[in-house]
Amino acid sequence: xxxxxxxxxxxxxxxxxxxxxxxxxxxxxxxxxxxxxxxxxxxxxxxxxxxxxxxxxxxxxxxxxxxxxxxxxxxxxxxxxxxxxxxxxxxxxxxxxxxxxxxxxxxxxxxxxxxxxxxxxxxxxxxxxxxx
Numbered sequence: 001x002x003x004x005x006x007x008x009x010x011x012x013x014x015x016x017x018x019x020x021x022x023x024x025x026x027x028x029x030x031x032x033x034x035x036x037x038x039x040x041x042x043x044x045x046x047x048x049x050x051x052x053x054x055x056x057x058x059x060x061x062x063x064x065x066x067x068x069x070x071x072x073x074x075x076x077x078x079x080x081x082x083x084x085x086x087x088x089x090x091x092x093x094x095x096x097x098x099x100x101x102x103x104x105x106x107x108x109x110x111x112x113x114x115x116x117x118x119x120x121x122x123x124x125x126x127x128x129x130x131x132x
Contacts, residue, residue: 008122
């Protein structure tokens, strides 16, 4: 367990807020977004449903007086991986989104990348190991 810095706590709150907004948008708006972006509805809805659980986890972590360091590292690595995979999708033949869909994927790749960096900075500013 680590003593999270205020910076780390705020980075996690920002992540929970952004992820929660995307969860609602993708879960409830998957149908209209799919036709607007030329992306599969099941991909959008599935991503939204995943983000609901992710939002709960990150929001919970943001409220802790101490955080499991391994879980913090997993969240940071997950955000970085989300960015890499999303950018990879843009260069693969797996999806054929229209221009707006490409911008959407790029934007939702950028945000987790920035959050991963902010969370890493927050982790570096956090206190050492504390008793559970």
